Amino acid sequence: MRILYHLIVFYITIHLVWGLFREKKFWKQASLVLVLILFLLRLLLIE
Amino acid sequence: MKNKHIMTGLLLLGLTLVAGFFSGREFLSLRRNDEIFPGSGLTARKRLSDYFPALKDTAGDTEVFIFDSAAQGGNLLILGGTHPNEPAGFMTAILLAETIRAARGKAVIIPWANASGFTHSDPQEGSPQRFFIETPTGRRWFRLGSRVTNPVHQWPDPTIYTNPMGQKLAGIEARNLNRAYPGKATGNLTEKVAFAIMALIRKEGIDLGIDLHESAPEYPVINAIVFHENASELAAIAQMELQAEGFEFRLEASPPNLRGLTHREWGDAAGIKAVLLETPNASHGRLKGRPTVSLIVDGKDKYYERASRLGRLFVPYGPEGIPLKLRVARHLAGVQAILASLHELEPDETIELANIPSPAEVQSKGIGLFLHPALK
Numbered sequence: 001m002r003i004l005y006h007l008i009v010f011y012i013t014i015h016l017v018w019g020l021f022r023e024k025k026f027w028k029q030a031s032l033v034l035v036l037i038l039f040l041l042r043l044l045l046i047e
Numbered sequence: 048m049k050n051k052h053i054m055t056g057l058l059l060l061g062l063t064l065v066a067g068f069f070s071g072r073e074f075l076s077l078r079r080n081d082e083i084f085p086g087s088g089l090t091a092r093k094r095l096s097d098y099f100p101a102l103k104d105t106a107g108d109t110e111v112f113i114f115d116s117a118a119q120g121g122n123l124l125i126l127g128g129t130h131p132n133e134p135a136g137f138m139t140a141i142l143l144a145e146t147i148r149a150a151r152g153k154a155v156i157i158p159w160a161n162a163s164g165f166t167h168s169d170p171q172e173g174s175p176q177r178f179f180i181e182t183p184t185g186r187r188w189f190r191l192g193s194r195v196t197n198p199v200h201q202w203p204d205p206t207i208y209t210n211p212m213g214q215k216l217a218g219i220e221a222r223n224l225n226r227a228y229p230g231k232a233t234g235n236l237t238e239k240v241a242f243a244i245m246a247l248i249r250k251e252g253i254d255l256g257i258d259l260h261e262s263a264p265e266y267p268v269i270n271a272i273v274f275h276e277n278a279s280e281l282a283a284i285a286q287m288e289l290q291a292e293g294f295e296f297r298l299e300a301s302p303p304n305l306r307g308l309t310h311r312e313w314g315d316a317a318g319i320k321a322v323l324l325e326t327p328n329a330s331h332g333r334l335k336g337r338p339t340v341s342l343i344v345d346g347k348d349k350y351y352e353r354a355s356r357l358g359r360l361f362v363p364y365g366p367e368g369i370p371l372k373l374r375v376a377r378h379l380a381g382v383q384a385i386l387a388s389l390h391e392l393e394p395d396e397t398i399e400l401a402n403i404p405s406p407a408e409v410q411s412k413g414i415g416l417f418l419h420p421a422l423k
Contacts, residue, residue: 005202021056029052033059040067045199047074047167 006043013039077166077176081189083110083141083158084419086402088148090115095157098250099243101232106200107240109162111247112144113155114400120152121254121389121396124247124319125382126309127157129224131164131192133261134178134343135326135374138189138414140259142375142404143382145419152398155251161224161240163200165192174330178340180371181413184420191343194331195222201236211238212306225258228312248317254396255281255389258309258323259378263332264351264360264369268325271297272381275314275321282322284388285381292406294380320389324381326374327362334359346370372413376406 016036023029041047085092091113096103098111127140140158147154159165168174168191179186198204201222208221211231220226222237230242248256255278262269274282282298289296301310301321313321329335329348336342336350347368355364362369383403390397404417 001202017060020060021053023056024052026052026055029055029059033063036060036063037067037070040063041071041074044071046071047199 002045009039009042013043073176074167077168077190077192078106080110080159080162080165081141081187082422083112083144085112085144086146086148088114088402089144090149095240095243095247098246099232099239102239102243105236105239106163106166106197107161107236107243109157109159109240111155111157113153113251114147114149115153116149116151116399118151119395121393121398122153122252123155123386123398123400124251124253124256125154125156126160126244126256126258128159128165128192129161129258129309130194130260131159131161131190132169132174132194132331133259133328134189134191134330135261135328135371135378136259138180138371139375139378139382141189142379142409142414142417143400146402146404146417148401150399150401152396153251154398154400155247155253157244157247160244161192161196161237163196163236163240164194164222164224165190167193167197167199169193169331172331172338174338175340175343178343180344180415180418182415182418182420184423187415187418187421195219196224196237198222210307211241212312214306216307225260225309226307228307228309229316245312245316248313248319253317253319254393255320255385255398256309256313256322257382257385258313258321260323260325261328261331261374262325263334264327264329264362264364265332265334265354267361268299269297269327269361270295270377271299271325272385273299273301273310273323273325275301275310277314277318278320278322280392281320281385281388284391285384288384288387289380292380292384294377294406296381322385324378326377327364327369328374329364329369344371346374373410375414376410379403379409380406 093111127137204218227241231238
């Protein structure tokens with residue numbers, strides 16, 4: 001189950017990072033970052 | 048600049064890593080247990096995994112404090128932290144572990160029954176991660192957790208949870224220790240913790256189990272002794288004694304069809320006298336204002352005060368609030384009354400605990416005076 005969890009979170013994290021560099025508008029980049037923090041913590045099984 | 052957004056992305060990514068580092072460190076600090084300084088009456092310090100080795104090195108393993116008089120008598124189990132967002136429950140267990148000495152019989156105390164639940168807080172509640180109690184040498188900090196096991200330790204929740212007794216519940220209840228009894232050796236983490244507690248009850252020959260809780264002031268089962276039918280007389284005598292001391296307690300019989308709870312399964316599966324005590328706690332009620340450390344410790348809330356005036360609560364809630372010291376005093380009085388009642392009904396199972404802080408003194412002087420002082 002843990003592997004499945006990691007795969008799901010990793011997949012979304014990669015999309016968030018990809019979006020961060022493709023997005024040209026600053027506020028959209030900033031919004032992505034707010035979500036990215038949570039996914040990084042989940043990826044590391046911290047919270 | 049053509050690649051300005053790439054530079055901004057890199058900068059924001061760097062900020063993300065910094066923010067992640069600091070917030071991650073804060074969350075990880077919740078995995079370190081608060082310190083307990085047991086009194087001289089302690090005879091053994093064990094872990095729950097000593098009773099069920101499969102729990103070893105898991106987030107469900109937790110400390111067990113044993114106070115054995117070696118004199119013949121009954122054996123008592125006190126559980127705090129079944130729900131880690133109910134501070135009077137685990138603070139009473141901690142206070143007892145730091146003060147008591149068994150004069151007859153044996154007491155087993157588990158202050159953080161759902162250890163995993165203490166490593167996170169309820170999402171979207173804005174609850175503080177910790178609260179403090181003033182002691183003569185300074186503040187002692189204690190974690191405030193979530194009602195349920197951390198999803199990092201047990202995931203995913205099923206859509207419908209069928210507990211070990213076959214009762215169907217909402218999916219999140221799969222992480223509620225007080226729905227998981229009598230537990231399951233091959234079950235999820237929460238069920239394994241419940242299984243380990245049942246193993247402890249059998250191995251330590253427990254006669255009486257007291258599970259300490261809190262509930263929201265708008266919830267009908269409040270200021271109550273919930274009892275298994277094994278303990279109906281015990282609870283009734285205790286209630287009369289408590290009333291004589293000025294503590295109002297309701298009596299609530301454990302419903303036979305509500306499965307998985309301590310006051311049902313401890314009695315059914317292990318045959319012990321099982322009771323659960325509830326005190327009112329505004330900090331996890333639905334009508335509360337801002338959840339702050341002060342709300343947890345002082346228990347003052349203008350919205351609950353208003354709800355009380357409108358007759359919407361099951362306990363009176365005045366401007367003085369319902370502070371933690373009063374809630375802990377109620378639990379202490381409840382434990383003492385139940386032990387006195389046990390002595391009356393089953394003299395052979397008498398459990399005498401010396402040095403229990405007086406409920407009246409805890410109520411007037413605060414908890415901090417009786418806890419081990421903060422380390423400098």
